[in-house]
Amino acid sequence: MKKEINVLDYATEIMNGVKNGVLLTTKANGKVNTMTISWGTLGIEWARPLFTTFVRDSRYTKEFLDANGEFTVNIPYGDFDKQILGFCGTKSGRDVDKIKELALTLEDPEIISVPGIKELPLTLECRVVYKQRQDLSALAVDSLEEYYPDDAVTGVKDVHTAYYGEIVKAYIIE
Amino acid sequence: MKKEINVLDYATEIMNGVKNGVLLTTKANGKVNTMTISWGTLGIEWARPLFTTFVRDSRYTKEFLDANGEFTVNIPYGDFDKQILGFCGTKSGRDVDKIKELALTLEDPEIISVPGIKELPLTLECRVVYKQRQDLSALAVDSLEEYYPDDAVTGVKDVHTAYYGEIVKAYIIE
Numbered sequence: 001m002k003k004e005i006n007v008l009d010y011a012t013e014i015m016n017g018v019k020n021g022v023l024l025t026t027k028a029n030g031k032v033n034t035m036t037i038s039w040g041t042l043g044i045e046w047a048r049p050l051f052t053t054f055v056r057d058s059r060y061t062k063e064f065l066d067a068n069g070e071f072t073v074n075i076p077y078g079d080f081d082k083q084i085l086g087f088c089g090t091k092s093g094r095d096v097d098k099i100k101e102l103a104l105t106l107e108d109p110e111i112i113s114v115p116g117i118k119e120l121p122l123t124l125e126c127r128v129v130y131k132q133r134q135d136l137s138a139l140a141v142d143s144l145e146e147y148y149p150d151d152a153v154t155g156v157k158d159v160h161t162a163y164y165g166e167i168v169k170a171y172i173i174e
Numbered sequence: 175m176k177k178e179i180n181v182l183d184y185a186t187e188i189m190n191g192v193k194n195g196v197l198l199t200t201k202a203n204g205k206v207n208t209m210t211i212s213w214g215t216l217g218i219e220w221a222r223p224l225f226t227t228f229v230r231d232s233r234y235t236k237e238f239l240d241a242n243g244e245f246t247v248n249i250p251y252g253d254f255d256k257q258i259l260g261f262c263g264t265k266s267g268r269d270v271d272k273i274k275e276l277a278l279t280l281e282d283p284e285i286i287s288v289p290g291i292k293e294l295p296l297t298l299e300c301r302v303v304y305k306q307r308q309d310l311s312a313l314a315v316d317s318l319e320e321y322y323p324d325d326a327v328t329g330v331k332d333v334h335t336a337y338y339g340e341i342v343k344a345y346i347i348e
Contacts, residue, residue, distance in 0.1 A: 008193060011185035011216070018218055019182060042185070043215025044192055045228055045334075046315050054219055069314075130313050132306060139304045140243075141220050141340075160219075166315075 002110070002123075002171040007042070007049050010170070013122060014042055017075035021085040024053055025072045026064035027114040032099055032106065034117060035061050036089030040073070049167040051126050054134075054160040060093040065163055069128035070112040073165075074120035077172055084119060110169045121173040126165025133161045176284070176297075176345040181216070181223050184344070187296060188216055191249035195259040198227055199246045200238035201288040206273055206280065208291060209235050210263030214247070223341040225300050228308070228334040234267040239337055243302035244286040247339075248294035251346055258293060284343045295347040300339025307335045 007014070014022075018040045025034040041052045051073055055062045065071060088098050099106065105118035109125055116123035136148060136159060148157040181188070188196075192214045199208040215226045225247055229236045239245060262272050273280065279292035283299055290297035310322055310333060322331040 008189045009186055011189040012183055015182045015185040015216060015218075039217070039219045039221075041215040041217025041219070041224065041226060042189060043213070043217070043226065044189075045213045045215070046313075046321060047213075048315070050215065052215060052217065129315050130308070132309060132312060134304070135306060138306060139220075141222070141303050147220060 001174040004171045007170040023074040028064040028067035033093035036085045052164045056158045058158045070114050072114050072116045073124040074117040075122035076120045077122040118173050124167050125169040128163050129166045130164040175348040178345045181344040197248040202238040202241035207267035210259045226338045230332045232332045244288045246288050246290045247298040248291040249296035250294045251296040292347050298341050299343040303340045304338040
């Protein structure tokens with residue numbers, strides 16, 4: 001069962017969720033992968049509700065998103081096993097099938113091709129309508145080196161791309 | 175009096191405010207200007223709370239933001255005169271001093287150089303940490319022409335720049 005929600009009415013739950021960690025799930029070539037994120041924005045542009053996620057060049061998730069521009073965001077709502085966020089934030093889907101390893105329950109999506117994850121039941125189905133790689137030369141935060149050190153081997157910085165996902169459906173899995 | 179708030183705990187009020195219209199205020203060369211916006215995002219990147227606003231090339235506000243990368247966002251909280259949003263969304267600061275015309279009450283800021291507006295008391299003080307002009311060739315929304323028609327004279331499209339403002343202070347003016 002899914003209880004449909006007005007996403008802006010849950011903005012506080014969603015943003016406090018992001019602060020503490022939520023799951024970003026993608027699917028391509030028959031594989032599902034999920035990762036923990038704690039950066040992201042909720043809002044409106046082009047008169048539509050958006051969740052924007054920032055994904056580094058090196059991430060397995062980036063390959064998935066560039067192959068299939070759809071994603072789900074799953075946010076805790078009520079009790080859940082916090083080890084999920086720890087595991088999915090430290091392991092790469094290149095090395096381990098995180099869904100299988102944690103025995104996560106995939107929930108069939110309503111509109112897009114990517115499933116949600118029942119254990120974190122507040123679900124946003126998102127379709128990428130815009131993406132843009134960020135330009136570090138325009139970034140004026142201190143501790144820039146902390147976020148973007150030079151890679152020890154290549155000397156290249158692991159930059160984020162902003163994926164603006166239109167939220168085409170939002171619900172709580174019950 | 176200002177009651178300081180945790181901005182994520184007010185995300186629902188802020189995002190429903192944006193949907194219906196909020197004020198974006200800027201200051202440069204001794205002048206204060208404000209405009210109504212109904213697009214914007216709230217979230218986290220680089221581990222800091224952000225409000226991102228999207229401003230078209232043609233806007234008077236863009237000149238202000240590029241001269242002084244600070245802005246306030248003022249969101250209704252309780253009753254207010256809805257004509258403020260109508261007026262500030264249709265008049266340009268190039269033609270009229272909107273603050274004076276509406277007799278808006280400027281509130282001294284705590285950290286940045288741009289005042290808030292007491293009539294819409296939920297206030298975010300923001301400092302631009304990143305900006306990036308959007309690339310329409312990467313935008314996959316229908317009705318693109320509706321948002322970005324060719325200018326009748328120049329043939330140029332009036333593109334948005336995303337200004338990512340770190341929220342350095344948030345409060346309700348009482």
